[in-house]
Amino acid sequence: MKESLKIGDLTIHWLNGGVTHMDGGAMFGVVPRPLWSKKYAVNELNQIELRTDPLFFQYQGKNVLIESGIGKGKLNDKQKRNYGVHEESSVESSLEQLGLTTSDIDVVLMTHMHFDHACGLTKYEGESLVPVFPNAKIYTSKVEWDEMREPNIRSRNTYWKENWESITHQVETFEEELEVLPGLRMIHTGGHSDGHSIIVLEHAGETFIHMADIMPTHAHKNPLWVLAYDDYPMTSIQAKHKWINQALDNEYWFLFYHDAVYRALKWNKNGEIIEEVPRIL
Template identity: 55%
Template sequence: MKLGQFTIHYLDGGYTHMDGGAIFGVVPKPLWSRKIESNNKNQIPQPTHPLLIQTEDVNIVVDTGIGQGKLTDKQLRNYGVSNESRLAEALAQHQLKPEDIDMVLMTHMHFDHATGLTDSEGHAVFPNATHYIQRDEWEEFLNPNIRSQATYWAMNQGDYQERVQLYQDSVEPYPGIKMIHTGGHSFGHSMITFESEGERAVHMADIFPTHAHLNPLWVTAYDDYPMNSISEKQQYIQQFINEETWFLYYHDPMYFAVKFNREDGKTIESSIMREHTD
């Protein structure tokens, strides 16, 4: 999609199928299944689609997918992986190589967002990129607690750490692109806003992971601080709708981008569908 002077694509970071109850938390299945259907294992499709943002002078990637060749057979089975990351192939479709990426913006460091940071030997997939990560998220990633150690994997550390840029509340890595700490899904979780020539988009990452999570109360069971997620959704979603902002999704199996109707705040007014649905 074009957003002012920015061009935004989604990339193939791998395709998973996760437990529907975990993705929708306490929401009853008869409600969430109207939005996204599950298979006979109660799993719903959960793609991981990093964003590629191209400006006049830089190439930026947001989050990095599940990587290639780093998950065990058990993990591939449990996460319902139908394909691992194809980031290099996706970038090649835009005449780019991983070495051409100037910035990597991480919304958080959970495995399904961060495993694509390194190869199986710990080398940076994007060796020339500055990696922007919220400070609290980085500290917990390096020193996970008894709960978060299940998703902050030591094998996702690597030599990209030499090019990490930490921030606390917010940072603007490029004019018109801002990372804002939200918390909620994880303590250091962040969203990313984009603005160019009066056009706006937001990537709220895993506090608003699919279009079906529009209701502020619909948060995942993976959220470490669900009341924070609810509060941030209440604060921002209607504001963005009023500003005619595009919502960009990393995990949505149907939509790449959505605009909601300003009048009722819930009807999808405009959308860009994904080519790959499952």
């Protein structure tokens, strides 16, 4: 079983959703390699390891998942090579270790629908694609869902019909902000994609924030360190500045989907790590 974070009666589990290795320069945008490589490991191909591990927790009587993983059997050999996918999802076996199946998932929160987040929503049964979480409501912003189905010339490379056509009956969208369950909010930020959202959970006197791909790793804490993949980088910077400062001032827990070093951590106002859940290699 992957790592977990327990606060009161809430336990957040990281499932095994696979891995990608993406170009480090693209992941840190205009930041020079001598700077970002001090904060995050890079290989000889200038790639950095980015997990695609969904977060699972039981909350308000519901089985909740954040993101869905890279999927299994969804990528061809060329795609696996280009995206550095050395390991595909084994979300089903991760859930089995918790005594659950994919049919038990009630809620899936999708911060956005890029392939490395959304491939795990569907799977092949023979020649047909079917939902992986057949009984779940899948939440994403209306802007994201609209672009997913009608991508533009830039975004068509990451919004794939294979990831949405068989789940249309499960998707529920929102405009600016949605309280999915008491204390659990999705907030539309834009930036990385036009429809990108973050997730904020307030529980047992703690606040947890999942900033998804406007802050994919702990090394992206500087608001100016944004991805070349971001469609609207200035929007990312503004959202990061707002939410990171708020989180540092109030010592929120940061939760990560992509980080290969930390699952979660908490900084103080001075930017020093005061609590952490390291990823076990």
